[in-house]
Amino acid sequence: MMTPNRALLVLPLLLFAVVAVFLVGNLGRPQQAVLKSAMVGKPVPQFALPGLDGGPGLSSRDLAGGAPALVNVFASWCLPCQVEAPHLATLARQGATLHGIAVRDGPADTRDFLAKHGNPFARVGIDRGGQMMLALGSTGVPETFVVDGRGIIRYQHLGDIKAVDVANLLRELERAR
Amino acid sequence: MIPEIGHFALWLAAAAALVKALSLAGHGVERLAVAAALAQLLFVLSSFAALSWAFMVSDFSVQLVTTNSHTLKPALYKFTGVWANHEGSLLLWVLVLALAGAAVALAPATLGLRFRQRVLGVMGLVSLGFIAFLLLASNPFERSLPAPTEGQGLNPLLQDPGLAFHPPLLYIGYVGLSVAFAFAVAAMLEGNVGPRWAKAVRPWVLWAWSFLTVGVALGSYWAYYELGWGGWWFWDPVENAALMPWIAATALLHSVAVLARRDALRSWTLLLAVMAFSLSMLGTFIVRSGLLTSVHAFAVDPTRGLFLMALLALYVGGALGVYAWKAGSVPVGEGFEPVSREGALVANNLLLSCMLGVVFIGTLYPMALEGLTGKQISVGPPYFNATVVPLLLAMVVLMAIGPWLSWKQSGTAHLPARLLPAGVAAAAATVVALALFDVRATIALLGFAAAFWLGVASLQILLKQGLTYGVVGMALAHFGVAVAILGATASGALQREALVSMRVGDVVEMDGWQARLIDVRPVAGPNWTALQAELQISRHGAEMAILKPQSRTFTRPAMETTEAGLQAFWRGDMYAVLGKPDGFGRWQIHLWFKPLVRLIWAGAFLMALGGVVALAGRARVRLPKRERGWPGAFGPQPAE
Numbered sequence: 167m168m169t170p171n172r173a174l175l176v177l178p179l180l181l182f183a184v185v186a187v188f189l190v191g192n193l194g195r196p197q198q199a200v201l202k203s204a205m206v207g208k209p210v211p212q213f214a215l216p217g218l219d220g221g222p223g224l225s226s227r228d229l230a231g232g233a234p235a236l237v238n239v240f241a242s243w244c245l246p247c248q249v250e251a252p253h254l255a256t257l258a259r260q261g262a263t264l265h266g267i268a269v270r271d272g273p274a275d276t277r278d279f280l281a282k283h284g285n286p287f288a289r290v291g292i293d294r295g296g297q298m299m300l301a302l303g304s305t306g307v308p309e310t311f312v313v314d315g316r317g318i319i320r321y322q323h324l325g326d327i328k329a330v331d332v333a334n335l336l337r338e339l340e341r342a343r
Numbered sequence: 344m345i346p347e348i349g350h351f352a353l354w355l356a357a358a359a360a361l362v363k364a365l366s367l368a369g370h371g372v373e374r375l376a377v378a379a380a381l382a383q384l385l386f387v388l389s390s391f392a393a394l395s396w397a398f399m400v401s402d403f404s405v406q407l408v409t410t411n412s413h414t415l416k417p418a419l420y421k422f423t424g425v426w427a428n429h430e431g432s433l434l435l436w437v438l439v440l441a442l443a444g445a446a447v448a449l450a451p452a453t454l455g456l457r458f459r460q461r462v463l464g465v466m467g468l469v470s471l472g473f474i475a476f477l478l479l480a481s482n483p484f485e486r487s488l489p490a491p492t493e494g495q496g497l498n499p500l501l502q503d504p505g506l507a508f509h510p511p512l513l514y515i516g517y518v519g520l521s522v523a524f525a526f527a528v529a530a531m532l533e534g535n536v537g538p539r540w541a542k543a544v545r546p547w548v549l550w551a552w553s554f555l556t557v558g559v560a561l562g563s564y565w566a567y568y569e570l571g572w573g574g575w576w577f578w579d580p581v582e583n584a585a586l587m588p589w590i591a592a593t594a595l596l597h598s599v600a601v602l603a604r605r606d607a608l609r610s611w612t613l614l615l616a617v618m619a620f621s622l623s624m625l626g627t628f629i630v631r632s633g634l635l636t637s638v639h640a641f642a643v644d645p646t647r648g649l650f651l652m653a654l655l656a657l658y659v660g661g662a663l664g665v666y667a668w669k670a671g672s673v674p675v676g677e678g679f680e681p682v683s684r685e686g687a688l689v690a691n692n693l694l695l696s697c698m699l700g701v702v703f704i705g706t707l708y709p710m711a712l713e714g715l716t717g718k719q720i721s722v723g724p725p726y727f728n729a730t731v732v733p734l735l736l737a738m739v740v741l742m743a744i745g746p747w748l749s750w751k752q753s754g755t756a757h758l759p760a761r762l763l764p765a766g767v768a769a770a771a772a773t774v775v776a777l778a779l780f781d782v783r784a785t786i787a788l789l790g791f792a793a794a795f796w797l798g799v800a801s802l803q804i805l806l807k808q809g810l811t812y813g814v815v816g817m818a819l820a821h822f823g824v825a826v827a828i829l830g831a832t833a834s835g836a837l838q839r840e841a842l843v844s845m846r847v848g849d850v851v852e853m854d855g856w857q858a859r860l861i862d863v864r865p866v867a868g869p870n871w872t873a874l875q876a877e878l879q880i881s882r883h884g885a886e887m888a889i890l891k892p893q894s895r896t897f898t899r900p901a902m903e904t905t906e907a908g909l910q911a912f913w914r915g916d917m918y919a920v921l922g923k924p925d926g927f928g929r930w931q932i933h934l935w936f937k938p939l940v941r942l943i944w945a946g947a948f949l950m951a952l953g954g955v956v957a958l959a960g961r962a963r964v965r966l967p968k969r970e971r972g973w974p975g976a977f978g979p980q981p982a983e
Binding site: 172175176178179182183185186188189190191242243244245278 | 610614617618621625628629649652655656659660663664666667670671707710711714844923924925927929931
């Protein structure tokens, strides 16, 4: 082995000092346990999903129609989606426009689900492969996005909507106007 | 009363640690070092016993018991609950540190009494910091009066037999590395590093490494069967925090061997010894300070984080400072040719260091980026697999060749004959995987080839190089690596998976296996209720097993966990997870068949066993008769 260069021997200490400074700097930062979608603040990707039973589907153009809307990602096999269904109905009653994206689901199952738990959606898009869900940056079902009138995603709600979240979502819709 | 005695014993332990630490300065205090080490063990043990007692009798006037226990909890989990929280786990850490100190105090002082006093001094300093942290910022004996009548229960994920052993084993490993750390600092202070030092430190590194191996493997096994995600390693920052000291310890183990045998790599070995324990402390800091959210992060309190950071800066900064200051004056050891046993071991060390580097960057870079720019990125398996696996494969190639090279300078003419069986086995494995199992991914084919290459080469070393403890230990450990690689490759490349929605009575087919959902019904445990599915597994029509995956709901604290249904066959594991009902009478069932997955942990146990066998050899080498013939230490000989 060659003679150790004395300057090199200080290197581990310097590296540690850098790491230490950064660790101290990061201490006490609030924890963010959930990763928000990187799509928040960006326009909805171009898409056109077929509708249910030949009904109107959902496309990116429908989301750029001038008025803000809620886009709810759901599935018939998802239990929390059933739990949030009444709150979606409340949102619709209070004047919010809702669109649904049914992910990884058969049309018959989606139809049964909407018949049983109510259909608050103006338009429902069928996303059998779940690609649209990925394109939105959604990590699971249910999730709800606030999209403003120009098709830009303004807000993401992770998980099921609870009664306490309704007011907040209406506020976000108002802000996106 | 008993908690107060425990609290008081901890203060006494701090005093004993202080005496130990002062022995670094001399002035006659050093003669008390051994006694102080034994006293410290006694006091910490009393303190730990007092806390255990409070948990066992559910003394809810102790705040820690209230927040982490419950009268309905089974006795085993009352006891493991002692260390399944921030304060208790630190007390366990301090206990293991005291045990290691006592072991150093009682082991023969082969490097002289003064050296042992210095080692105990460094260990005293380390203990003092952690005891102070307990006493000043994380008192486990804090009372809360009036006492509540019932506790809040323990995180259900931690109510598992795996938890009974995972932290203690890991801690024994970490703390074993603290001995190597103390040896390195003491050696730098004395300017005395050589083969004798390496031989004295090697048993400590060996047992630390063996325990660490088992501890990490148990953690991985626990994640496999408890989390219900169907994987065994997720490259989660907390897993990486335990993996990094292990990689450093593996490198240290090999460089210590070179130092012991050939008196080369002196300052590199010192640096590794310092780094291995520093990474252990860094890991503890990362998971305990609230920098990360995980099942391990009990303390989400920045003042505690700052305290731990101060300790980390003191110890790691201090040791690296001593290194920067002193390592330059450590005389350079012997040289060697690139093609030699040392050359192969240096290459191994370089590859391990690269691996350490990529894991370190992958773990800390996302945190750094978020701290600097607020941007969140997620670094996961794609990065780690792409960086670690090639390095591992390169190491495997070397691991079969290295043991056939001689020390200092080696010919290569004998290698083709020696490596022929391994080469044939690797080629055969690739062909079989390609032709019979239809494996197409290059990385998987390389994995099979690597496993058989290393496995056969290790067996051959066992046959050809004679049955000494050192050779058997090395061959066993390397064989274990091959076994683990085979398990990892096969369970990944040949895995079958089905995610289905089933009604009771439905059958799902998966590659020759059938699973029939017989029943889903509620069952109850001591502190949980669960929905349990019964899945009848058959293969080509013959019934093989009944799997019982559960979705558990714990009452205190209210939380849902999955208990995977698992059945091990010789060819692999059938693994089932029960998901949610869809409200129409169907249940989500996630089914995996994981071929040879258990070899991953079997391989890890073989590695640890190899370490233990080598340790038995070291114990024999300690006998004075065997000490002849080794080159003496460089520098002034310490007075015995």
